[in-house]
Amino acid sequence: MASVPAHHLRVRVLLVALCAVSASASASWPWKRGGHDYRDALAKCILFFEGQRSGRLPEGQRAAWRGDSGVSDGRAAGAGVDLEGGYYDAGDNVKFGFPMAFTTTMLSWSVLEFGDDMPREERRHAADAVRWGTDYLLKTLAHPGVIFMQVGDPWKDHECWERPEDMDTERTVYNVSAGRPGSEVAGETAAALAAASMVFRDGDREYAELLLDSAKKAFEFADSHRGAYSDDMDLRAGGCPFYCDFNGYQDELLWGAAWLRRASGDDTFREYIQNNGKTLGAEDSINEFGWDNKHAGLNVLISKEFIEGEALSMQSYKESADSFICTLIPESSSPHIQYTPGGMIYKPGGSNMQHVTSISFLLLTYAKYLTKSSHTVNCGDISVGPDTLRLQAKKQIDYLLGDNPMKMSYMVGYGDRYPQRIHHRGSSLPSIKDHPERMACKDGTPYYDSSSPNPNPLVGAIVGGPGEDDAYGDDRADYRKSEPTTYINAPLVGVLAYFVGNPNPGRIRH
Numbered sequence: 001m002a003s004v005p006a007h008h009l010r011v012r013v014l015l016v017a018l019c020a021v022s023a024s025a026s027a028s029w030p031w032k033r034g035g036h037d038y039r040d041a042l043a044k045c046i047l048f049f050e051g052q053r054s055g056r057l058p059e060g061q062r063a064a065w066r067g068d069s070g071v072s073d074g075r076a077a078g079a080g081v082d083l084e085g086g087y088y089d090a091g092d093n094v095k096f097g098f099p100m101a102f103t104t105t106m107l108s109w110s111v112l113e114f115g116d117d118m119p120r121e122e123r124r125h126a127a128d129a130v131r132w133g134t135d136y137l138l139k140t141l142a143h144p145g146v147i148f149m150q151v152g153d154p155w156k157d158h159e160c161w162e163r164p165e166d167m168d169t170e171r172t173v174y175n176v177s178a179g180r181p182g183s184e185v186a187g188e189t190a191a192a193l194a195a196a197s198m199v200f201r202d203g204d205r206e207y208a209e210l211l212l213d214s215a216k217k218a219f220e221f222a223d224s225h226r227g228a229y230s231d232d233m234d235l236r237a238g239g240c241p242f243y244c245d246f247n248g249y250q251d252e253l254l255w256g257a258a259w260l261r262r263a264s265g266d267d268t269f270r271e272y273i274q275n276n277g278k279t280l281g282a283e284d285s286i287n288e289f290g291w292d293n294k295h296a297g298l299n300v301l302i303s304k305e306f307i308e309g310e311a312l313s314m315q316s317y318k319e320s321a322d323s324f325i326c327t328l329i330p331e332s333s334s335p336h337i338q339y340t341p342g343g344m345i346y347k348p349g350g351s352n353m354q355h356v357t358s359i360s361f362l363l364l365t366y367a368k369y370l371t372k373s374s375h376t377v378n379c380g381d382i383s384v385g386p387d388t389l390r391l392q393a394k395k396q397i398d399y400l401l402g403d404n405p406m407k408m409s410y411m412v413g414y415g416d417r418y419p420q421r422i423h424h425r426g427s428s429l430p431s432i433k434d435h436p437e438r439m440a441c442k443d444g445t446p447y448y449d450s451s452s453p454n455p456n457p458l459v460g461a462i463v464g465g466p467g468e469d470d471a472y473g474d475d476r477a478d479y480r481k482s483e484p485t486t487y488i489n490a491p492l493v494g495v496l497a498y499f500v501g502n503p504n505p506g507r508i509r510h
Contacts, residue, residue: 048460086136104133108195110494117501161444181227187252332379350480
């Protein structure tokens, strides 16, 4: 029998250990159950975005309890400004451009990496969700010299508990410009449009070219007028503390360039990354990924070219991606990310499921890249292969779907037990279809205070989720745990798509 390289043995031993841990957990954790219906979860995860739509709703709108809203958005900025459309970010009625662009990037990345695992109809719905975002983002770039970054005064919006169809709070418009830069917004918009251009390349080439051209313009704006919108007092008053740019704009410049490189194949953007990476913080060891911090996702995305042997100069990004992955492997000697007693990835700050879904996405994506090569991840005295990463991701998603101490799904409408009182205005108030009379700002307060389940289930919504003790109270007022967001669901689309096609990953192959 041929000898087996030592690092292959270490990968195999670690995989056996993980499988053994999983088996013992199934026996010792009474909430562990059988397999999940990933296809059903995927369909509902995508459907969620229809409940978050702003603007005139299209024919075929499946979240039928919703109605048109925000149809005059943009008028406050002056004649000719049309900002109808897009998504409400969470349970309020404000359109925040920064997280909306990130949502669109992640929806696109989900389709690009795992679209082949989606049933045809869900692939179409996912593309529709991407287009609803990109159609709006194109409008934010429609006027020279500015990029519109937000519609709605969040402070006044949060004083009310009213349906989006009724909202009468000020639809204040915020924008960034040369004098008031917002490179993080512009850079993320560039990333979103570039990624989305690849989603539509085969089916709508003209639209794809428009997206890519617009992405280049957004990136040029971001790079030419460097600065963070949080540093401007007026923009800070509107965006903070809801979506303050705590991490700086530098990572979004690299992120936007990386997506433009992948979408266009233009070496100019790879050279930009090589020439600016150090000054823009590419060497910072930041193991985060989300709407504000792109570092871990950036490293995974850029490392693809190195892993495939096309850009050896990008080795440092592979090393940084490896370092991030090692923090997720409890058996490694690296400092570890925190896990709850029930096994959920946990980071302080609320809305924890955003970390579960985004990190799970990176685990599966990196596993996909590694599978196409002989590369592994070296974590001290162990070497980790793609199957290990897939098992880690599966454990997180199964927790989300019900394999947890609360014995409940954290996706509305999935499983037998799921959140009933989510922090969401439209879901918690009578539908305009059932109650067409206008409900003013404070008319919704009794519904907010009620212990009754929401009358309009926002199917597919993922709530912020339990705390570090795995406890979840299903309390509408506890927004850190009970509020859904678009950027929780967006990476989950790709994760669930993978498990639709590969429901039992990580089996040891002989």
